[in-house]
Amino acid sequence: MSDVWPLRRSPEGTRRDFRRDQELRLRLSGQYGPEWWEVFPVLLLVLVLVAAPLAALGWLWTRLGWWAALLGAAALGYVVRAALRRRRQALARRRHRAACFTLDQIDAAADDRALRSIVGRLLRRDGWQDVRGVRVTDAGVVHLVGHWPGGRRLGVAVERGVDGTGPEGPRGAGTLRSVGSGKDPVRAEPPPVYLVVSTGHYARSRVLWAARTGVHLVDRALLERWAAGEDLAVLLDLDLEGARPESA
Known part of the structure; x- marks a missing residue:
């Protein structure tokens, strides 16, 4: 019987003293439950x-x-x-x-990944779902993708801008590429939202390019307002409600 259920005896003093010592150890370690x-x-x-x-x-x-x-x-x-x-x-x-940030916090982002993480949090705050990073080139360029609850897709390029614009504007965004099934995003229904977010400013050539291609630009001024709490759809006048697919 002692092999199956051995009796434990306190090393010194009475069994009550042993239990008190065990309780004291649990209390000191924070493992003892509330009274x-x-x-x-x-x-x-x-x-x-x-x-x-x-x-x-x-x-x-x-x-x-x-x-x-x-x-x-x-x-x-x-x-x-x-x-x-x-x-x-x-x-x-x-x-x-x-999920609100200041420009100082955004500028202090350690690398491009940290900057994309901040932009992703802002998108999720505004209601965009399944926001994640996707590599779009062999060189390692990563864009953010997601979708609105009504089905509208989102593609975001994030870049660190420079104060003062050159002939080509800040580098690094390029043309946004479609990610997914390979279908032409221009013909998709509802149409996707393409966005370039920069911590700097855009040159005139970049603004003209965005106007031709239907890409929305978020420069430093808009980024400050967006990060402070304003909704992206309001800032860019996005018709997200109109993008919801009609029910059959």
């Missing part, structure tokens, strides 16, 4: 929040009738729904503030 008096107020609050509405509904049923209990349940559901909505809005505002 009953620490969780009792929370349990009491949960009990009150659950029992009080049920008791009120039962009182309405017995005193006034089933219709009063039904109205009370509807009012309770409305209050709970409003509270949950306010909670979600508060969490959304907190996430929005967490």
Whole structure:
């Protein structure tokens, strides 16, 4: 029997002293759970929040009738729904503030990957989904791709701009390339959004190129407003709602 279930004896003192030593070690290491008096107020609050509405509904049923209990349940559901909505809005505002940046933070990005990470967070903040980096050339050029909930696709080239524009403007963006099934993105429905984000400024030749090809440019001034919290669709006047596919 001792081989199957060996008895453990305290190394010194009584078994109660051994248990106290074990409890002290757990407390010092932070592994000991809360005491009953620490969780009792929370349990009491949960009990009150659950029992009080049920008791009120039962009182309405017995005193006034089933219709009063039904109205009370509807009012309770409305209050709970409003509270949950306010909670979600508060969490959304907190996430929005967490995804806001200053130009100093953007300029301090260690490399192009960190800069793309910031732009990706801004896109996800504004509602773009499945935002990820995709290599588009053998030289290692990476663009961001994603899509709007209505189905509209997105392609983003991110570049570190330079203050002062040359004849070709900041280098590195080039022409945005389609990523995916290989279909012509110009003929896709709804049409994709092509975007070039730069921490600097664009030369006139780059602006003319963007106007001809339908590419949206985000320069340093727009990037500052976008990073501070403004929505990209509002800044660029994107008709994202109109891009939602019609239901069959």
